[in-house]
Amino acid sequence: MSFLHSISSTAATPLRWSFPNCCLWEGIECDSNVRVTQIQLPFRGLKGSLSPSLGNLTHLSHLNLSHNWLSGPLPKExxxxxxxxxxxxxxxxVLSGEIPLSLSFPSSxxxxxxxxxHFSGMVRTSFVQMASNLMIFNVSNNSFTGPIxxxxxxxSNHTRVLDFSSNDFxxxxxxxxxxxxxLEVLRAGFNNLSGLLPSDIYNVTTLREISFPVNRLRGPIGGGVVQLSNLTILHLHSNKMSGLLPRDLGKLSKLEQLDLHSNSLTGSLTPSLMNCRNLITLSLRENFLEGDISTLDFSMLKQLRTLDLSNNHFRGNIPEGLYLCKSxxxxxxxxxQLEGQISPGMLTLQSLSYIALSNNRLANMTGAINILRGCKNLRVVILAKNFFGEMLPDDKHILDINSFKKLKVLALGGCSLRGQLPRWIAEITELEILDLSYNRISGSIPGWLGTLPKLFYIDLSVNLLSGKFPQELCTLPALTSEHIALQVNQNYLELPIFVQPTGRTNLAYVHLSHMPPAIYLGSNSLNGDIPTTIGQLKFLHVLDLSNNSFSGIIPYQISYLRNLEKLDLSWNNLSGEIPVSLRSLYFLSSFSVAHNALEGMIPSGTQLQSFPDSSYEGNPGLCGFVYQRKCLPVTSFNNQRDVQGENGLQIPRLYVAVGLGYATGFVAVCTTLLFHSPWRHAYFSALIHLKDNVYVIIAMNMARLQRRR
Structure with missing residues (x-):
């Protein structure tokens, strides 16, 4: 009852603890002497503290309060x-605090x-000094420090599982x-551990898993590891491991997962690795491994599902034996440094969902596309930085225009491909990400690109594209409709996709839904106005139109893109003022309108003033505090909100104020002259003169607005 009074429950159905006999309560079990032996209340939405009264249940053998919202420290006694x-x-x-010095597990x-x-502090020996029967000890995902x-x-001679991962050891x-x-499972990944792998672990032949990823471990993987004949998982990725791979790795016949990526391993792949016939995952990316992988016989790895050898120095062709790994x-x-062509043998991999062969020396893109179209389950195709100078396959060279039915990512950037955007891309109706950047694609951007129902990321930057910004692109369903935007693929990718935004390091995405919706059209020869309908792309996060020949004004409708994080309009021929309405873009972290023909005051008191001078340079007519160029007093009206014309044209209050000033003066003078008869003849002369001046002012401002239009 004391425990019950110390907690509350947010579960949809309340705890059924209303019977007089507590042994009938939900989650409570008793022995034959009516003494509580078990409390099993996981996933019950319990809030409150861990009541010391539980310590009075002297016959309690099982206490499971996992997956709740209990807070506070562990009671001392x-x-x-x-x-x-x-x-x-x-x-x-959400329990917290340090483990009390006086607290010690019972020997049972x-x-x-x-x-x-949220526990912190050290895991002291005193905490486990009596636990002579301990089999499983898991303190992962806390904030423990100090030594392990x-x-x-x-x-304890019975310890089977030790998990110290995701702390601050x-x-x-x-x-x-x-x-x-x-010991069967030893985990201590995601800490700040350093030093060498302790060689004494190679004596524990019962080990099935060694997992020390994301630490600062260094040195080689000792040859003694091959003594661990029961090992199924070896995770040492993201450390500073160096040296050669153990020569006899093939002796680990039960090995299922070998993940050594992001280290400094050298040498070649040992042929004995191909004897690990139970391998499911082999990840060795981001090392300094080398050698001709076409000589390796992958055909014995029938269970292999994931192979990642990227970012190394391998050479040769894609191994033919790989096509026999049907899983x-x-x-x-x-x-x-791979070369050659994609073989038709790839068609035997009917389960293949993800293929990335970018930055090699492959040839014959048309053949590659035609072969990969036959892999019915492909979701990700990344072939960037290959096929240099070839023609982008057009419709007449594609054998089956109705395939790629599951494809979500197509990346062919950095190949210097020639030609125009082919219509067959429009048939990939599941496409979400298209990257054709850094090529030599010419012609205009076709309107059919805006009809792809799930496309939310387009990169056509650094090409030879010309013409206008297509209006159809402003109606992309995935960027205009919340219902469709929520349909972006939510599943885990088999391997992460790496994206390198300009001036930033690689970002890794394991969900396509985590990638920022973007339109990159920079460094082309696009011209004309930026369409006002661009304001419909309300789910857009990145808009890059830099290094083109866009002219006209910056449409105030860009302010409707409330999710925008990056806006780059630099190096164009844009004129007029920076719309004050852009200050409503609260999520902007990158902004540039540099090197245009903009004028007027940079909107003050907004996030736009947080960007450096380089975001505005190359616009002689711009002024304001952020740009270190003082504005003339007459332009102070630019701080006020713009008045919108009938067609969305911006009429700054400056012009309205000047017009009203002349009108007011005109009326005042005319009234005075009208009621003083000696001046009636002068009245008509002044009337004509002032009327002409007003017309001149209005004509000048309308001409200026027409130029902006």
Whole structure:
């Protein structure tokens, strides 16, 4: 009852704890003597603190309060009277604080899981010094610091699972795990651990998983690792490991996942690796590995689903044996020195969903597209930086225009491809991302591009495109309709997609839905006005029209793009003023209108003033505090909101104010002259003179507006 009073529940159905006999309560079990032995209340939306009163349940053996919202620290004397506790699961709560010095598990404890909370401080030996029967100890996903306590291995001979991952442990990875003779799973990834791999772990032949990714470990993978005949998972990626791969890796016949990417490994792939017939995932990207991979026989890896050898120095052709790995779902061989052509053997990989071969020396793009069209399950095709100078395959060279039915990503950038945008792309109705940047594609942007129902990311920058911004592009369904925007692929990609925005490092995306909706048309020869209908693209995050020949004014309708994070209109022929309405773009983190013919005051008191001078340079008529160029007093009206004309044309209040000033003066003078008869003849003369002046002023301003139009 004390525990009940210390918590509340947000679950849809309340706890059924109304019976007089607590042994009939939901989640409570008792022994034959009517003593509480188990409390099983996971996923019940419990809020509140962990009541010390639970420590009075002296026959409690199982306590599972996981996946709730319990907060606060662990009670200091919590385990003093619970001497029969075998299973403790407090995972996925918001418990916090350091583990009290006086707190120690009872000797009966077998499973202790306090993962995914907010605990901090050190995991001291005193916490586990009595846990002689401990089998599973999980403190992952907290904020623990200091060294990892390997004393657990001397206290308990039964330890099977140790999980220290996702904390702030910051010492060297210690020796001592070799004394855990029954250990099967050892995890300490995502910390700040340094030093060498402790060689004593190679003596623990019961190990099935070693997982130390995303640390600062260095040195080689010792040859002793091949003694771990039961090993199925070896994750050491994102460290500073160096040296050669162990020569006899093939002895690890049960190995299913080998992930060593993002290290500094050297040498060639050992042929014995092809004996690991149970391999499902092989990831060695971002190392310094080399050699001719076409000599390797992948045909024995029948279970292989993911192969990532990108960002190394491999040479040769795509291995023919790879086409016999019928379970392959994802293949990435990008950023190597491969050459030759994509073989028709690729058609045997009917489960293939992801292929990335960019930045190699492949030839015959038309043949490659025709072959890949036959892989019915392809969702991602990345062939950038190959096929240099070839023609972009057109409709008459594509054998089957009705394939690529599942394709969501097509990247053919950086190939210097010639020709025009082919109509067959319009038939890829599931397409969400299209990258044809850094080519020599000419002609106009076809209107049918705006009909692709799910397209939300277009990169046609650095080409030879001409003509106007197509109105059809302003009606892209995925950028104008919330219903369609929510249909962007939400599933995990088999491998991440790397995108390198200008001036930034690579960004990795494992969900297409996480990529910012974008239109990149920079560095072409596009001209004409920026269409006012561009304001319909309300889900757009990036708009880059830089380095073109766009003219006219900046349409105020751009301010309707409230999700815009980057706007680049630099190096064009735009004139007029910067619309004050752009200050409503609160999410802008990158902005440039440099090198145009803009004039007037940069809108003050807005986010637009947070950008550097370089965002505005090359516009002699611009002024304002941010640009360090003082505005003349008469232009102070530019700070006020623009008045909109009937056609969306902006008529600054400056012109309205000048017109009203002349009108007011005109009326005042005329009234005075009218009622003083001696001046009646002068009245008619002044009337004509002032009327002409007003007409002149109006004519001058209308001419200026017409130029802006």
């Amino acid at each position: 919590f385990f003093r009277s619970i001497t029969h506790l075998t299973t403790l699961d407090l995972s996925f709560n 404890i077998q499973v202790a899981d306090i993962s995914s909370n 306590p390997t004393s657990i291995c001397t206290i 910051n010492d060297q990875l210690p020796r001592g795990f070799g004394r855990c003779y029954a 392959l779902i994802a293949v990435r061989l990008a950023n190597n």
